[in-house]
Amino acid sequence: xxxxxxxxxxxxxxxxxxxxxxxxxxxxxxxxxxxxxxxxxxxxxxxxxxxxxxxxxxxxxxxxxxxxxxxxxxxxxxxxxxxxxxxxxxxxxxxxxxxxxxxxxxxxxxxxxxxxxxxxxxxxxxxxxxxxxxxxxxxxxxxxxxxxxxxxxxxxxxxxxxxxxxxxxxxxxxxxxxxxxxxxxxxxxxxxxxxxxxxxxxxxxxxxxxxxxxxxxxxxxxxxxxxxxxxxxxxxxxxxxxxxxxxxxxxxxxxxxxxxxxxxxxxxxxxxxxxxxxxxxxxxxxxxxxxxxxx
Amino acid sequence: xxxxxxxxxxxxxxxxxxxxxxxxxxxxxxxxxxxxxxxxxxxxxxxxxxxxxxxxxxxxxxxxxxxxxxxxxxxxxxxxxxxxxxxxxxxxxxxxxxxxxxxxxxxxxxxxxxxxxxxxxxxxxxxxxxxxxxxxxxxxxxxxxxxxxxxxxxxxxxxxxxxxxxxxxxxxxxxxxxxxxxxxxxxxxxxxxxxxxxxxxxxxxxxxxxxxxxxxxxxxxxxxxxxxxxxxxxxxxxxxxxxxxxxxxxxxxxxxxxxxxxxxxxxxxxxxxxxxxxxxxxxxxxxxxxxxxxxxxxxxxxxxxxxxxxxxxxxxxxxxxxxxxxx
Numbered sequence: 001x002x003x004x005x006x007x008x009x010x011x012x013x014x015x016x017x018x019x020x021x022x023x024x025x026x027x028x029x030x031x032x033x034x035x036x037x038x039x040x041x042x043x044x045x046x047x048x049x050x051x052x053x054x055x056x057x058x059x060x061x062x063x064x065x066x067x068x069x070x071x072x073x074x075x076x077x078x079x080x081x082x083x084x085x086x087x088x089x090x091x092x093x094x095x096x097x098x099x100x101x102x103x104x105x106x107x108x109x110x111x112x113x114x115x116x117x118x119x120x121x122x123x124x125x126x127x128x129x130x131x132x133x134x135x136x137x138x139x140x141x142x143x144x145x146x147x148x149x150x151x152x153x154x155x156x157x158x159x160x161x162x163x164x165x166x167x168x169x170x171x172x173x174x175x176x177x178x179x180x181x182x183x184x185x186x187x188x189x190x191x192x193x194x195x196x197x198x199x200x201x202x203x204x205x206x207x208x209x210x211x212x213x214x215x216x217x218x219x220x221x222x223x224x225x226x227x228x229x230x231x232x233x234x235x236x237x238x239x240x241x242x243x244x245x246x247x248x249x250x251x252x253x254x255x256x257x258x259x260x261x262x263x264x265x266x267x268x269x270x271x272x273x274x275x276x277x278x279x280x281x282x283x284x285x286x287x288x289x290x291x292x293x294x295x
Numbered sequence: 296x297x298x299x300x301x302x303x304x305x306x307x308x309x310x311x312x313x314x315x316x317x318x319x320x321x322x323x324x325x326x327x328x329x330x331x332x333x334x335x336x337x338x339x340x341x342x343x344x345x346x347x348x349x350x351x352x353x354x355x356x357x358x359x360x361x362x363x364x365x366x367x368x369x370x371x372x373x374x375x376x377x378x379x380x381x382x383x384x385x386x387x388x389x390x391x392x393x394x395x396x397x398x399x400x401x402x403x404x405x406x407x408x409x410x411x412x413x414x415x416x417x418x419x420x421x422x423x424x425x426x427x428x429x430x431x432x433x434x435x436x437x438x439x440x441x442x443x444x445x446x447x448x449x450x451x452x453x454x455x456x457x458x459x460x461x462x463x464x465x466x467x468x469x470x471x472x473x474x475x476x477x478x479x480x481x482x483x484x485x486x487x488x489x490x491x492x493x494x495x496x497x498x499x500x501x502x503x504x505x506x507x508x509x510x511x512x513x514x515x516x517x518x519x520x521x522x523x524x525x526x527x528x529x530x531x532x533x534x535x536x537x538x539x540x541x542x543x544x545x546x547x548x549x550x551x552x553x554x555x556x557x558x559x560x561x562x563x564x565x566x567x568x569x570x571x572x573x574x575x576x577x578x579x580x581x582x583x584x585x586x587x588x589x590x591x592x593x594x595x596x597x598x599x600x601x602x603x604x605x606x607x608x609x610x611x612x613x614x615x616x617x618x619x620x621x622x
Contacts, residue, residue, distance in 0.1 A: 043414045094598055100414050101360045102597050105554065108547060109593025116587025232543060236422040239415060269433060276426035280407050283419065287410040 012265055013144045019261015020254060021150055021219065024157035027253025028212040029234045030241065031164055032205035034249040038181045039201045042092060042103035048231025049111040050206050054080050054213025055222045056118060059129055069132035069218070076214045077207035084206035088199045111228065118224035126221020153215050160211065161250045168246055177201065236279040242292020252290060325468050334464045335532070340572040341471045342529040347552040347564030348478055349521035355559030356482055357514045358494035359409075362417045362546050363424025364522050366404065369541025370427060371397040371523030372530035373437050376446040379531065386449045386457055390470065390527040397523020398516055400427070405515030409508055412497075421543060428541045442537030446530055463532065470528045474521050479561070481517055490514055522549075544586075551589055554596050557603025566604050 029047055036044050044050075057079050058072035067075060087110065095102045135149040168174035180187040180194050188194040213226075220226060241252030256275050263274040270277070282290060328337055346368055353359040375393030378384040384392065408419045431437045438444065448457035457463045481487055493500040493507045501507050530536045539545060548571060556567025571589075578585050596603070602610060 043418065091594065091598065098601075101417065102601070104360070104362075104414050104417055105550065105593060106597040108550075109590045109597065112547065112590030112593060113587050114590070116584065116590055120584055120587065228543070232421055232425045235418040236425075239411070239418055239422065272429040272432075273426045276422050276429075279419070279422055283407050283410050 010144065015261040015265045016258065017144070017146070017150060017261075018264070019258045021153055021257070022260060023254035023257020024153055025212050025216055025230065025253075026234055026237045026257050027161055027250045028157055028208055029230065030237045030249040030253050031161060031246065032208040033234065033238055034243050034246060035164075035168070035208075036202055036205040037243050039177065039184075039198055040088075040092065040096070040103070041100055042107065043100075043235075044202075044205065045104055045107035045231070046087075046110040046114065047107075047206070047209050047234070048227030048229075049114040050080055050084065050227070051209040051213040051216070051230065052118065052224060052227030053083070053114060054210025055129070055217040055226065056122075056213075056224075057210065058214040058217050059127055059222045062129070069214075072214050073211070077210040080210035080213075081203040081207035084203040085199055087206075088202040092202065093195075111231075115224050115228060122224055124223060124225055126223035126226075129217035129222050131218040149218055153219065156215065157212075160208070164208070165246050165250065233275055236275050238289075240275075240279050240282045240289055242289025245291045248289070248291025329461065329464050334460050336572070336576055338464055338467045338532045339529070340569045341467050342525045342532065343549070343552065343572050344565040344568035345471050345474045345528075346522050346525035347549050347556070347568045348475060349518045349525065350549045351553050351559065351564040352478055352481065352518045352521070353514060354553065356487060356490045356494065357511055359511065359515070360414075360417045360550070361408075361420045361515075361518070362543070362550065363404065363408075363420035363422075363427075364518075364549050365541050365543060365545035366424035366427040367397040367401055367519040367522040368526035368529075368545060368549075369431065369536070369538075370400055371526035372536035372540045373431065373443055374523075375527035375530045376443040376536040377436060379449055380443070380446050384449075385453055386451050386466070386531055389449070390524065390531065393527025393530070394520050394524045397526065398520030401516045401519020401523075402512075405512050405519065409511045409515060421546065424541070424546060425543060428538070428543070431538060431541045437536070437538075440538065442535055442539075443530075444535055446534045446536065448531050448534060457531070467528055467532060470524060474524050477517075478521060481514075482561075486510070486513070548589070551593055551596075553603075555592065555603055557606030557609075558601075560603065560605040560609065563603050563605035570604075 029051060033044055033047055036042060036047075054076050057076035058069070061067035061072045061075060062069075091106060091110070092103065095106060131149045135152050137148050139146045139148060139151065166174075168177060176187065176192055177197065180192070180197055184194050216226070237252050237256050238249070240256065241248040243249075256278065259278065260271060260274055264271040346364070350361065350364050353361050371393035373393075374396040375389045378389035378392040379386060382389075404420065404423045407423065408416055411419050432439060436443075448463060450456055451462070451466060455462050455466075457466060482490075489500065489505055489510055492503075493505065493510055497507050526536075526540060529540070552567035552571045553564045554567065555563075555570055556565065557563030574588070575585060578588065600607070
């Protein structure tokens, strides 16, 4: 068997794959965070909780209404997105004029509330969500066994990232959004309904998180604490990438997932902390983040 | 008589006498309290009150929202436990070890975190604290999931047995007052004034020749050390240091305490800490609802009650008298 630096090739590729899968979720979540931050100037601390909610919506849909994975892939982001509209209308809208830290505190409270309610209802142990029948099985690529579902997650998340990038950077709607990020008052003066756009942007970012949650459900266990576990890592990813660009969020998401996976091979003890170490180093070298603009 | 020239002086005297009155009142309350309320509850409340005051130094006077203060609280608890249990040091030295350790950790984390502002600062402190948490999960010293158990309270200065609840209570009160005095001294000093200036307008403070990063860093270290003092004392009270102490929920709790009491007020964190600890104690039966209730409290506070309890009282009193300038 081939080995690289004393590590079996299979194990190395396996961890790289796991790293890329984790990276896909980091990318989807930090993408949503970046879009929301761009227009609302709020760091959505509830992002992890809403990701968890997306996974739970899929689980509940399957177990109580018999809606399968593909249905949940559409319905769950929609349901959580509607919730996000309500959150934006009745809570976030009241604090835009205040210091940004209140947005962080408010969404942190929301995250605690959602997580607390679900923990009370479902406990902390995870619930299993079956892999859809169409995506069961494994491909033998010769050098690695690739589970179909994981391949799907990689392809789907890359596609979603690309589609979001295209929507924001290349379409008319995206240009309104970018303009409103720069100067909301002026854009409103041109007759564009900025408050509506803010609501929909928040809902879109949250729906991305919920979509990630549905895709994560068959891989990780559906558990009330899955959101808070991932959100802190995603924060570090966001700090590393900087909030400046959509592409930055995607690249740093996948990149850091990969680094995490490689650390699991070469120095497993550090695998849970490596992203934070990278963050510290980036902050010391380039405080605005790799793709960030000056504050 | 009340001209602009004499007013600051007279106000200062008024504040001084009021401060002495408050101090006497507080001393009396602290002395009577253990005969009325369960002492362990009081000791816990005092530790968290000091923790919240340390946190408040950063947010209230430095404008820095740290979401990672559990790292200092928890690591000091572990260090203190290690010193008392495994090294056999006396309690006052163990607490000192914890405090200094937290201060050093604060020096490192602060040096990295102050490179960003605002919400980025919050995210960076949260992430670095999570790193400390993972370290505590893996390090053999901390006992992992079981926590560091059986930390001896020991003999204060080698003489006074702290297993006596009243002696322990007196020790906690002393630590609390010392911690508060240090924080108070820092805030009232030219250092504290410069910190406020940086909070209000950092660029202007820099243009006046102040090295703002150095001030913020120093404030961070001080805040971390006092948070450590609180954590170390807590470890002695409960004879336990656990992962809960370093978890991010603990960082969130201290934010909530300060927010309920009133960000940037002197007494607010103390009031907020007492309320949250009481809430936890009396809601203990309802288990996991505590998290949800805390979340709801956060939402209510941010949406409708941003000035906090002490802030609101202050505002009421200010409306009765001449309006005084205050942030």
